[in-house]
Amino acid sequence: MPTIKDVALECGVSINTVSSVLNNKKGEVSAETSRRVLEVVRRLGYRPNAAARGMTGKRSYTIGIADRYSTLDAPDQYKAQILEPLTHAVRSAKYDVLYYSGHPEKIGGFPAFLDGRSEGLVCFTGSIPDEEIAAIKQSGLPIVFIAEPQAQDIRQSSAYVDVENEKGGFLATSHLISLGHKRIGMIQGFGVSGNLDRLAGYRRALDMAGIPFNESLLYPEIAWEQSPEDAVQTMLRQPVDERPTAIFCFNDVLALATMTAAQQAGIAVPEELSIIGFDDLPTAAVANPTLTTVRQPLSQIGKRAVEILIGIIEGQIPSDYHEILEPELVVRGSTAVARIFN
Amino acid sequence: MPTIKDVALECGVSINTVSSVLNNKKGEVSAETSRRVLEVVRRLGYRPNAAARGMTGKRSYTIGIADRYSTLDAPDQYKAQILEPLTHAVRSAKYDVLYYSGHPEKIGGFPAFLDGRSEGLVCFTGSIPDEEIAAIKQSGLPIVFIAEPQAQDIRQSSAYVDVENEKGGFLATSHLISLGHKRIGMIQGFGVSGNLDRLAGYRRALDMAGIPFNESLLYPEIAWEQSPEDAVQTMLRQPVDERPTAIFCFNDVLALATMTAAQQAGIAVPEELSIIGFDDLPTAAVANPTLTTVRQPLSQIGKRAVEILIGIIEGQIPSDYHEILEPELVVRGSTAVARIFN
DNA sequence: CTGAAAGCGCTTACAG
DNA sequence: CTGAAAGCGCTTACAG
Numbered sequence: 001m002p003t004i005k006d007v008a009l010e011c012g013v014s015i016n017t018v019s020s021v022l023n024n025k026k027g028e029v030s031a032e033t034s035r036r037v038l039e040v041v042r043r044l045g046y047r048p049n050a051a052a053r054g055m056t057g058k059r060s061y062t063i064g065i066a067d068r069y070s071t072l073d074a075p076d077q078y079k080a081q082i083l084e085p086l087t088h089a090v091r092s093a094k095y096d097v098l099y100y101s102g103h104p105e106k107i108g109g110f111p112a113f114l115d116g117r118s119e120g121l122v123c124f125t126g127s128i129p130d131e132e133i134a135a136i137k138q139s140g141l142p143i144v145f146i147a148e149p150q151a152q153d154i155r156q157s158s159a160y161v162d163v164e165n166e167k168g169g170f171l172a173t174s175h176l177i178s179l180g181h182k183r184i185g186m187i188q189g190f191g192v193s194g195n196l197d198r199l200a201g202y203r204r205a206l207d208m209a210g211i212p213f214n215e216s217l218l219y220p221e222i223a224w225e226q227s228p229e230d231a232v233q234t235m236l237r238q239p240v241d242e243r244p245t246a247i248f249c250f251n252d253v254l255a256l257a258t259m260t261a262a263q264q265a266g267i268a269v270p271e272e273l274s275i276i277g278f279d280d281l282p283t284a285a286v287a288n289p290t291l292t293t294v295r296q297p298l299s300q301i302g303k304r305a306v307e308i309l310i311g312i313i314e315g316q317i318p319s320d321y322h323e324i325l326e327p328e329l330v331v332r333g334s335t336a337v338a339r340i341f342n
Numbered sequence: 343m344p345t346i347k348d349v350a351l352e353c354g355v356s357i358n359t360v361s362s363v364l365n366n367k368k369g370e371v372s373a374e375t376s377r378r379v380l381e382v383v384r385r386l387g388y389r390p391n392a393a394a395r396g397m398t399g400k401r402s403y404t405i406g407i408a409d410r411y412s413t414l415d416a417p418d419q420y421k422a423q424i425l426e427p428l429t430h431a432v433r434s435a436k437y438d439v440l441y442y443s444g445h446p447e448k449i450g451g452f453p454a455f456l457d458g459r460s461e462g463l464v465c466f467t468g469s470i471p472d473e474e475i476a477a478i479k480q481s482g483l484p485i486v487f488i489a490e491p492q493a494q495d496i497r498q499s500s501a502y503v504d505v506e507n508e509k510g511g512f513l514a515t516s517h518l519i520s521l522g523h524k525r526i527g528m529i530q531g532f533g534v535s536g537n538l539d540r541l542a543g544y545r546r547a548l549d550m551a552g553i554p555f556n557e558s559l560l561y562p563e564i565a566w567e568q569s570p571e572d573a574v575q576t577m578l579r580q581p582v583d584e585r586p587t588a589i590f591c592f593n594d595v596l597a598l599a600t601m602t603a604a605q606q607a608g609i610a611v612p613e614e615l616s617i618i619g620f621d622d623l624p625t626a627a628v629a630n631p632t633l634t635t636v637r638q639p640l641s642q643i644g645k646r647a648v649e650i651l652i653g654i655i656e657g658q659i660p661s662d663y664h665e666i667l668e669p670e671l672v673v674r675g676s677t678a679v680a681r682i683f684n
Numbered sequence: 685c686t687g688a689a690a691g692c693g694c695t696t697a698c699a700g
Numbered sequence: 701c702t703g704a705a706a707g708c709g710c711t712t713a714c715a716g
Contacts, residue, residue, distance in 0.1 A: 001458065001481060003709055014687045019711060030685060045477050050457035051396030052709035055692040062440075080426055087425075088417065091443040096454075098404075099429060099439040112438075115392035116343065116693090117459075135387050139343060282624075345693060356703045361695060372701060394693035397708040458709090687716080693708105700703080 002044045010040045022048060054116065062096045063309060064118030066111070066136065066143075068127040077281040078251070078298070079124065082146060086122065086302035093310055095119075102127075114139050120309045125149050125160070126192045142312040142319060144305045150193045159312060159321045161305045165194040168294040168327035169201025169248070172276045175292070175329055176246040177209045180338035181274060185217040185235070185244030187224055187254055198250050198278065217244055224254055232261040245338050246274035252281045252293055259287065259334060270336035280330055289333030297325050344386040352382045364390060396458065404438045405651060406460030408453070408478065408485075410469040419623040420593070420640070421466065424488060428464065428644035435652050437461075444469075456481050462651045467491050467502070468534045484654040484661060486647045492535045501654060501663045503647045507536040510636040510669035511543025511590070514618045517634070517671055518588040519551045522680035523616060527559040527577070527586030529566055529596055540592050540620065559586055566596055574603040587680050588616035594623045594635055601629065601676060612678035622672055631675030639667050 008015040013033060020029050021037040029037075040046075054060055065086075067079070090097045100112055111132045113121055120142035123133070130151060136143060137154055145160035176184050186202050189195035199218075206213055216238075223231040236243060249255035255277030259269050267273050269289060277284060280295035304323055311317030350357040355375060362371050363379040371379075382388075396402055407428075409421070432439045442454055453474045455463055462484035465475070472493060478485060479496055487502035518526050528544050531537035541560075548555055558580075565573040578585060591597035597619030601611050609615050611631060619626060622637035646665055653659030 001456070004711095005709080015710080016688085016712085017686060020686090023711075033685080045456075045480055047453070047456040047458075049397075049709055050459045051393040052458075052692090053711080054393030055391075055397065055694090055709080056711040057692075058711075061443075075426070075430065083429075084417065084422055087441060091441070091445075094443050094445045096443050097439075097441040099433070099441065101403075101433040101436050101438050103433075103436045111389070114343070114387075114389040116389075116394075117392045138387055347693080357694080358696085358704085359702060362702090365695075375701080391693055394708090395695080397693080397710090398695040399708075400695075685716105687714105689714090690712090692710090692712105695708090696706090698703105698705090700701105 001049075002046045004046070004048070007037065007040050007044060007046050010044065011037050013037065060096075060117060060119055061094065062098050062118050063090050063306065064113055064121045065097065065099045066102065066113040066121045066123040066128060067100070068102045068124075068129070068132075077283060078253075078279055081281065081298040082302040082305075084302065085299040086306055089303045089306035093306070095310065111135055114141065120144070120313045122146060122305050122309055142309060144309040144312070146301060146305055147192050147194050148322070150191075155193070157320050159308055159317070159319055161301050161308065161323045161325070162194060163296040163301070163327045164324050165197035165327075166201040166204070168278060168296070169198035170205045171201070171327060171329045172198075172248045172278065172294050173202045173205035174209075175331065175335065176248065176274060176276060177205060177211070179246070179274065179335060181244075181246040182211055182338070183214075183217065183242070183244045183246075184211075185219060185247040187219045187221060187247065187249045187258065189221045189250035189254075195250055202248060216242075221250065221254065224257065228254075228257040228261040229264065232258060232265055232267075236265060236267065244273070246276070246335065249275065249277050252277035252279040252284050252291060255291055255293065255334075256283060256287055259289075259291070270334050271339060274335040274338070276335055284330075285332070287334070292332045292335040293330050295328040295330045297328075300325055343391075344388045346388070346390070349379065349382050349386060349388050352386065353379050355379065402438075402459060402461055403436065404440050404460050405432050405648065406455055406463045407439065407441045408444065408455040408463045408465040408470060409442065410444045410466075410471070410474075419625060420595075420621060423623065423640040424644040424647075426644065427641040428648055431645045431648035435648070437652065453477055456483065462486070462655045464488060464647050464651055484651060486651040486654070488643060488647055489534050489536050490664070492533075497535070499662050501650055501659070501661055503643050503650065503665045503667070504536060505638040505643070505669045506666050507539035507669075508543040508546070510620060510638070511540035512547045513543070513669060513671045514540075514590045514620065514636050515544045515547035516551075517673065518590065518616060518618060518677065519547060519553070521588070521616065521677060523586075523588040524553055524680070525556070525559060525584070525586045525588075526553075527561060527589040529561045529563060529589065529591045529600065531563045531592035531596075537592055544590060558584075561589075563592065563596065566599065570596075570599040570603040571606065574600060574607055574609075578604075578607060578609065586615070588618070588677065591617065591619050594619035594621040594626050594633060597633055597635065597676075598625060598629055601631075601633070612676050613681060616677040616680070618677055626672075627674070629676070634674045634677040635672050637670040637672045639670075642667060 004015045004018050007018050018037055021034045087097050098118055123145050125145045125147040148160045148162045149155045255275050259275050262269055262273050277291050277293035280293045284291035284293050312319050346357045346360050349360050360379050363376045429439050465487050467487045467489040490502045490504045491497045597617050601617050604611055604615050619633050619635035622635045626633035626635050654661050
């Protein structure tokens with residue numbers, strides 16, 4: 001690859017002159033010289049080296065995506081739904097997108113996200129360990145979280161985009177209650193504070209309906225991830241008048257796994273067990289039966305995250321700006337009127 | 343952000359020592375010093391600046407995506423289907439993905455793809471002007487094209503992944519012929535040589551069936567992109583015994599547009615007009631009627647492009663390697679036995 | 685309007 | 701085992 005020196009030599013001018021031409025320093029270079037330089041630049045196919053420019057404080061117009069790599073990494077519809085509009089928005093703003101592989105082994109134990117190549121970061125909260133989140137925050141790099149960070153101090157001082165989780169949990173649970181269900185289970189997620197809010201919404205809906213909260217109907221995510229079949233079996237082993245007739249899963253992936261496991265165990269969905277998810281992934285609409293769920297506006301989340309980040313980078317939006325979007329109940333085929341004895 | 347100097351100062355060692363520790367020069371630094379350096383690195387949250395590293399010839403483990411930005415840029419399912427597995431494959435290999443916005447205004451007229459930030463490029467052939475493709479090739483940067491490049495010299499000397507387009511065109515047309523169609527139109531795409539191959543396959547199928555090729559049944563893409571309705575109307579204005587009873591569209595987007603336009607014009611699909619597309623985008627399966635099409639293994643294309651590119655970068659695959667994948671006929675609801683007088 | 689010099693943050697031979 | 705020096709390719713004041 002030719003360097004600025006090659007161009008200067010070929011033109012018989014100094015490298016400063018070439019640099020001035022390329023950076024549009026108006027009035028500092030004669031039209032004639034400028035023309036000649038540009039011609040050589042074109043002929044040689046010269047392109048300023050981004051690393052060298054970066055060293056001199058030039059902007060890179062690059063936005064990084066911070067997401068932790070994992071070898072288990074299955075195709076993740078949740079992220080894919082966010083990433084597409086996100087990338088699109090970045091490109092529309094004429095920035096580049098750097099998607100870090102996020103592999104921890106790469107250099108020491110430090111998040112590569114801070115390697116100076118990006119002017120700002122969109123961070124998938126749920127997939128980054130808290131200590132790295134703290135390090136990223138501390139660096140002062142502009143950042144927008146997708147889903148609110150767990151730690152309160154970080155949350156308050158950070159920009160993030162999220163759905164109103166408490167309301168989502170409330171909508172889901174209220175829907176089940178409106179169908180006559182009284183023993184409503186919940187599969188709880190961990191790791192992100194949004195999941196606690198979904199639980200809070202679940203409890204508020206029960207309260208409002210005068211249904212006492214029953215801790216034994218709360219199932220931890222972990223068991224379901226390891227083996228949904230076993231978890232369902234365990235749940236069904238409870239006496240008929242104690243087991244749930246409906247279950248609210250903190251996300252669609254788990255809801256779908258639960259549905260499959262229940263069907264394999266001979267439990268009809270929704271006739272014997274109503275299931276409601278959260279997210280509204282594309283798969284939810286084509287599952288069998290189709291999955292009732294609480295919709296997150298994922299594409300809006302991706303788009304807004306970028307717009308806010310660029311706003312912060314360019315100084316028009318405060319760095320602790322948050323945006324909370326509305327969840328929406330999407331009723332489909334996996335929930336039905338309660339039929340089993342209550 | 344702290345620099346290597348800060349770390350050295352804090353440790354009371356020279357910057358070379360810090361650098362040696364960070365780059366794992368075994369045996370060159372005492373265990374004790376190393377430990378101390380690492381401790382300070384951690385405490386300061388120091389992260390080597392990628393730009394500075396890049397300047398000294400260090401590898402960046404970054405793969406660039408060359409794709410031309412356009413303001414029209416609507417969500418593009420074709421690219422999205424390729425990009426997801428592509429990104430996934432890059433991350434699995436522990437490389438980062440740099441998705442260039444590709445906006446031409448950015449610096450002079452030169453493809454930013456050559457700015458030195460990537461070790462190799464995956465290039466969407468169809469969306470990059472030929473002159474830029476030539477510039478990219480000339481740079482010597484490892485590159486894999488998605489869809490074969492038009493210019494023969496470049497094609498022969500380049501690595502690319504593509505579907506067997508001629509065979510795809512043959513499969514599509516043979517399917518229509520097997521349903522009894524004789525007047526089979528084709529909407530032709532331009533810009534990429536693969537489209538010529540699809541046309542060649544169309545002609546071969548006609549030949550084999552002894553159906554004479556009729557140029558008036560060839561419709562140029564451009565008219566259909568500007569206004570599918572008008573194009574359909576023009577087509578239907580032909581006398582009943584001259585207009586096509588079936589049409590092969592070079593891609594699904596156009597096939598879907600044609601289907602909608604035909605329906606709006608009161609033409610029943612597939613009863614009065616059979617339509618077959620190419621690609622098998624997700625939308626094809628949920629259209630009404632569902633779209634018969636020739637499937638490209640898009641996710642395989644994305645994955646293989648990356649694997650080949652990394653192979654080239656790491657010297658295990660020749661830089662003119664090509665891989666041609668099999669197309670597959672997917673029969674759905676938009677094609678039916680010919681009923682109109684032939 | 686043009687050129688010589690310093691410096692950005694790192695790594696890599698090369699001395700000690 | 702550790703440090704001083706050069707250099708990567710650029711840009712930015714600063715002289716002329």
